[in-house]
Amino acid sequence: MARRRTSARTVDHLLTDFGTHLPRREPAPPEPPPDKPFPKVVGLRARRQAGLGWAPTLQPLAGYQMTSEQTPVMWPLIAGDGLPPTGAPMGFDVLSGGSFYCDPMGWVNDDSIPVTNPNVFIFGKPGRGKSALVKAFMLRMIRFGYRSLVLGDVKDEYEDISRVLGVEPYRIGPGLPGRINPLDPGPLALDWEQQDRAETARRGAIIFNRWLALISGLVGSQQVPFTPTEARIITHVLRDLTGWTTGHTTLAPVTIPMVWKALDDPSEALVDACRYDSRQGFFDRSRALRDALGSLCQGELEGLFDAPSTFQPNWRAPIQTLSLNTLHSAGNEGAIGIALICLNSWGQGIREMAEPGDRRIVLRDEAWMQTRLGVEAVKTLDSNLRLSRNDGDVQLVTYHKPSDPLSAGDSGSQAAQIAKDLLHLADVRILLGQDEEVANELGHLLGLTRMQQDLVTGWAMQDKGRALWMVGDRRFKVATVLSPIERRLTFTNEAVA
Numbered sequence: 001m002a003r004r005r006t007s008a009r010t011v012d013h014l015l016t017d018f019g020t021h022l023p024r025r026e027p028a029p030p031e032p033p034p035d036k037p038f039p040k041v042v043g044l045r046a047r048r049q050a051g052l053g054w055a056p057t058l059q060p061l062a063g064y065q066m067t068s069e070q071t072p073v074m075w076p077l078i079a080g081d082g083l084p085p086t087g088a089p090m091g092f093d094v095l096s097g098g099s100f101y102c103d104p105m106g107w108v109n110d111d112s113i114p115v116t117n118p119n120v121f122i123f124g125k126p127g128r129g130k131s132a133l134v135k136a137f138m139l140r141m142i143r144f145g146y147r148s149l150v151l152g153d154v155k156d157e158y159e160d161i162s163r164v165l166g167v168e169p170y171r172i173g174p175g176l177p178g179r180i181n182p183l184d185p186g187p188l189a190l191d192w193e194q195q196d197r198a199e200t201a202r203r204g205a206i207i208f209n210r211w212l213a214l215i216s217g218l219v220g221s222q223q224v225p226f227t228p229t230e231a232r233i234i235t236h237v238l239r240d241l242t243g244w245t246t247g248h249t250t251l252a253p254v255t256i257p258m259v260w261k262a263l264d265d266p267s268e269a270l271v272d273a274c275r276y277d278s279r280q281g282f283f284d285r286s287r288a289l290r291d292a293l294g295s296l297c298q299g300e301l302e303g304l305f306d307a308p309s310t311f312q313p314n315w316r317a318p319i320q321t322l323s324l325n326t327l328h329s330a331g332n333e334g335a336i337g338i339a340l341i342c343l344n345s346w347g348q349g350i351r352e353m354a355e356p357g358d359r360r361i362v363l364r365d366e367a368w369m370q371t372r373l374g375v376e377a378v379k380t381l382d383s384n385l386r387l388s389r390n391d392g393d394v395q396l397v398t399y400h401k402p403s404d405p406l407s408a409g410d411s412g413s414q415a416a417q418i419a420k421d422l423l424h425l426a427d428v429r430i431l432l433g434q435d436e437e438v439a440n441e442l443g444h445l446l447g448l449t450r451m452q453q454d455l456v457t458g459w460a461m462q463d464k465g466r467a468l469w470m471v472g473d474r475r476f477k478v479a480t481v482l483s484p485i486e487r488r489l490t491f492t493n494e495a496v497a
């Protein structure tokens with residue numbers, strides 16, 4: 001039987017008539033020899049041939065399949081995705097070689113970055129460059145409309161950048177004429193008479209709460225307990241002194257000596273309002289409170305926080321700094337801590353009416369001086385950090401080591417617990433160089449891996465400004481670079497030069 005001739009047309013040809021093709025199977029690339037994963041590595045001089053370009057390995061490239069967990073083992077030096085180039089250019093990401101930008105508020109607004117608050121904690125051994133990093137950040141954020149507020153410049157080291165920006169720094173200290181009233185009502189008291197009842201009630205509640213928090217911080221720092229009884233007495237005194245109780249249309253100015261005097265010589269109405277049956281009962285219950293407040297009006301703090309403010313911040317200026325160096329030179333760290341609490345409250349007050357878009361960088365350098373005064377001082381910092389998301393402030397806090405906040409109290413105490421939780425109120429932590437001893441502590445408190453700990457105690461110690469940046473759960477190895485002018489402005493080694 002004659003064989004029928006089959007057509008030479010293949011299925012592919014047939015499909016071509018319909019305008020489509022069979023998918024083709026690419027030939028499998030040759031397997032690289034097991035002992036040489038990159039068989040044809042081109043030398044440093046590459047291959048010279050027109051139009052060839054340059055590639056570190058030649059075709060065909062070896063293909064590997066592995067999980068993202070295994071990849072860093074094979075290629076440990078390949079960096080992950082960087083952060084967007086917005087905000088202050090700080091230096092470079094050492095792993096990728098790219099520029100590294102710091103933009104805490106931008107990170108909060110970007111859902112792809114795991115940051116939910118703009119607070120930044122900076123840790124580092126003295127002299128590793130904490131303050132220099134802060135100063136560079138402040139200067140570089142000016143062009144994005146950020147203004148800075150240095151709440152307590154303990155070493156007068158922000159005065160130079162302030163003068164360069166054309167702002168005369170403000171000094172307070174024993175013997176100096178300047179006064180800051182921590183019980184300043186702040187801008188919430190402006191146009192008070194024109195507000196309706198609901199608005200004055202709202203503003204009044206904010207102001208009285210802030211004052212109460214301040215006084216509890218001050219009293220707590222003298223190791224005097226501040227219980228609901230003390231809170232009730234102080235609330236009554238503040239309301240009487242401002243005229244709130246009698247329904248005045250303006251808020252009369254109040255200072256700490258006035259509060260002290262009201263406790264020292266209580267009116268009958270105050271004794272009644274606080275539900276004591278006699279003046280003696282009132283005296284007995286408020287003795288510790290009175291003495292704690294009295295100590296703020298005498299001694300080293302006399303003439304600092306006990307009169308109406310003589311300083312009105314210029315909110316249009318790019319920076320405002322409040323120097324405390326005179327107090328620091330006197331060597332009383334307790335007094336500085338108290339001064340920092342007062343400045344905190346004052347700073348919070350003047351930010352209460354911030355216009356939308358009025359962005360600030362608020363710096364608390366050497367915050368350990370404040371937090372180790374005890375639980376109330378830690379609570380004050382805690383509440384400031386919690387507010388930052390709402391008012392759009394970038395709060396910068398510097399510490400020597402992560403356990404500094406914990407010095408607020410004995411381990412296991414309430415103060416130590418709140419202080420420990422403070423660490424979780426900042427989604428951005430910058431770890432500059434530290435000594436070996438601190439390494440375990442760092443690892444324990446901040447959840448660092450062994451490699452990250454070694455980075456902080458090794459690589460970061462080899463040069464100033466080198467740090468491990470923890471942005472949410474991402475880690476970056478960053479070297480801050482200072483311009484020559486910034487180097488001059490951040491120079492703090494006069495004493496040892």
Ligand SMILES: Nc1ncnc2c1ncn2[C@@H]1O[C@H](COP(=O)(O)OP(=O)(O)OP(=O)(O)O)[C@@H](O)[C@H]1O
Pocket residue numbers: 124125126127128129130131132133464465466480481482487490491492493
């Ligand atoms: N990235 C950097 N490049 C070059 N020099 C730097 C860098 N960072 C800091 N320095 C220099 O190192 C010195 C110490 O820096 P800085 O005062 O910022 O340290 P610090 O951590 O704030 O110290 P302290 O805890 O004593 O306040 C300064 O003279 C500063 O100019």
Ligand SMILES: [Mg+2]
Pocket residue numbers: 130131132
């Ligand atoms: Mg410093």
